[in-house]
Amino acid sequence: MIVMEYAQSVVARKKLANKETIQSCQRFLDDLDNSEYDFRTKDAEFVIQIIETTFVHNQGERLDGSPLRGEPFILEPWQKFIIYNILGFFQKGTEIRRYKEVFIFLPRKNGKTRFVSALSWGLALLERRSGSTVYIVGAALKQAMQSFEFIKYNLAEMGELENFRVLDNNMEHSISGSLGDGSLFIQALAANPDAQDSLNCNIGIADELHAYKNPKQYNIIKEAMKAYTNKLMIGITTAGDDMNTFCYNRLKYCQKILDKTVTDEQYFVFIAKADEDENGDVDYTNPIEHEKANPNYGVTIRPEDMQNDAYQAQNDPQQRKDFLAKSLNIYTSAMRAYFNIDEFRSSDTQFDWTIEELAKMKIDWYGGADLSKLHDLTAAALYGQYNHEGKSIDIVITHAFFPVVMAHAKAEEDNIPLFGWQDDGVLTMSNTPTVHYTDIINWFIMMRKIGFKIKEVGFDRKFGREFFNGMKKARFRIVDQPQYFYKKSEGFRRIENKAKNGELYYLHNQAFEYSVQNVHAIEKTDDMIQYEKVEDKSRIDLFDAGVFASVRMLEALTSQESVSSWLNRD
Known part of the structure; x- marks a missing residue:
């Protein structure tokens, strides 16, 4: 048979x-x-x-x-x-x-x-x-x-x-x-x-x-x-x-x-597709991968044509994504997307700490929030670092918020898996026409109650003074953090480098991955970077909140190092 x-x-x-x-x-x-x-x-x-x-x-x-x-x-x-x-x-x-x-x-x-x-x-x-x-x-x-x-x-x-x-x-x-x-x-x-x-x-x-x-x-x-x-x-x-x-x-x-x-x-x-290594990379010039991906290899797929196309893809990066997607059946990020999501996933899958375990660890946490559109996706984040097996691991915990009255329409119109995120426990549906700032404050309060030591929260007050003042009343140290691209660049680069080095953990949060895949970035002078959404219907809010929290941590650590240096001077 x-x-x-x-x-x-x-x-x-x-x-x-x-x-x-x-x-x-x-x-x-x-x-x-x-x-x-x-x-x-x-x-x-x-x-x-x-x-x-x-x-x-x-x-x-x-x-x-x-x-x-x-x-x-x-x-x-x-x-x-x-x-x-x-x-x-x-x-x-x-x-x-x-x-x-x-x-x-x-x-x-x-x-x-x-x-x-x-x-x-x-x-x-x-x-x-x-x-x-x-x-x-x-x-x-x-x-x-x-x-x-x-x-x-x-x-x-x-x-x-x-x-x-x-x-x-x-x-x-x-x-x-x-x-x-x-x-x-x-x-x-x-x-x-x-x-x-x-x-x-x-x-x-x-x-x-x-x-x-x-x-x-x-x-x-x-x-x-x-x-x-x-x-x-x-x-x-x-x-x-x-x-x-x-x-x-x-x-x-x-x-x-x-x-x-x-x-x-x-x-x-x-x-049927080419096999990828743990970093999501494909040996795309290897005829073995060509045959693995194509069940009609040698029937309707000409081996010599595949090899020629592979060498063109190697020599011309503009052809590479097309070759990977069409000939080897490898999903690639959009042409304008900045990050390789496989690097993030490879880093994240090395760790498996739960929220409860993280709350008990000796970690100083720094917060960030993106409330720029209260009628749409809103995000909060905590960012900390933990020494694990000789490495400094950056951990970003993100949570999304969305008004329930708009959820069905936006999920379909913009193809956002809101209800899947809700089932995963990484999104809260607000029972109001807009996401109310108290929902985000209550998330930070809840995280503090279960054991997270939140040192500071960074937020640009002009995008939500009620939230800023509400966080103060809830006894959080909240710092006005303007959204200047040169400031955000540092947090962006921190997350990028940690992901590439396998030292970033984001709790397998698919909503965070979604945001990462929608980031389009433009390189500026002096290693600065300015980023935005790939397209109007996409969202980057959870990544943005993570950047705010990362910047807050870096500035706090820089301040601590400066104080330590001053105290230890001769």
Whole structure:
């Protein structure tokens, strides 16, 4: 059996594959022995046979230059592996399939679009007795139309076009027909949630997930399947350059499934990408990584072209991000983003102190707050340093605040995972139209009560005199700290250097990571730096609060050193 050979060779390291593909294959082999499931090959074999006997290529060339147009569409082992997984597992003793949702993550030029098209056709025929309805949804209609046109082309090649009702105009792009013992309906759509509340389907294919602006574009299709038991939602995509997106968060979730840090038995995951080291770096000129990332390496991916593109990426930094994202399927930060978030994550994951443990440590804490927009995201921070195993570790504790009346709108409009942060305990929803300054004061009071020794808090009083005065009344030593870029530069550089040296800990706070990824910085003279948001809809408030707190700590330490020097002079 080709699929068994594929899975076993990947797990045995006889076939080059990345970490996540190995995990996926191991999951498949383990599940074959899982008593909770029956494994039946009938449906998978039906879909594969339909694809390989009815579909042909509409364009392309083999590696030797011979044309592929009109040649049978023969599936590769990794494609059959995906089909056997999503259609083969059933709940024990039932006709209910295990997998309801699928995530396929592939680099470009691995035959993704045509595979999706062929799979759509095969699934539509498989589920015809249920009156199968398949939606192929792209972030833009043009993306979905590529799959639609491939199906339409093959219907014409089969001589079956006249037996189906084909609508292909400005209003609708669909194929429908009766099949004797059932029917099918396939439609190409743009991901427009405002126009899709009445959708009803049993199979949804969300193409190019990285281009989806918000989760609702995906969820509206998923919600359209509630009337079906054996529904199937397939998300398929390539990496992008924006880590603050639904797609990137979905990728991280799926990696957790494969790592077994979360359990989701209804979600099938296939991730093909280059492997990264502990710092998030990729050996992108290495042909081994090229093959790991591309399951169609040597089929539709020409090794010599990959190597040439890799050398261009090495010699031209402007090409590097595109090569990493499109050819090796590595998510990169936005072009204007200043930080490499992997450096922060690498540093942070070395430590695992809890809030309760930190409160008991002998650390002097310095605070900062960013209250510039009280109707929007607001942040507070504590910053301290701790000697650990011969190193001085900087620790930044950040907390976000947001008005609950605006939360749903802003979460969707600006794609901010506010409710996820709330579930993580790093965001407080204010029960007022704006974030009230007392919420932030109460956070500092709470931190003091549980044991944090807060020496000083830095804040620019012109951005909130009520907060400034309220902190004084709460018996905090609060220092007026104007937001001059030359002052903030010192705190910025401190955080940057500590992250690069593996000496920064931020308690795995994803809201802080989100802010870090949205920082755009401009180098000034004398190593100064001026920073801002990457774009209007992004937020950097938690990072900003951390910078304020860092500056406060540095200025306090400088003052202490000056006093010590004066006392110890001859």
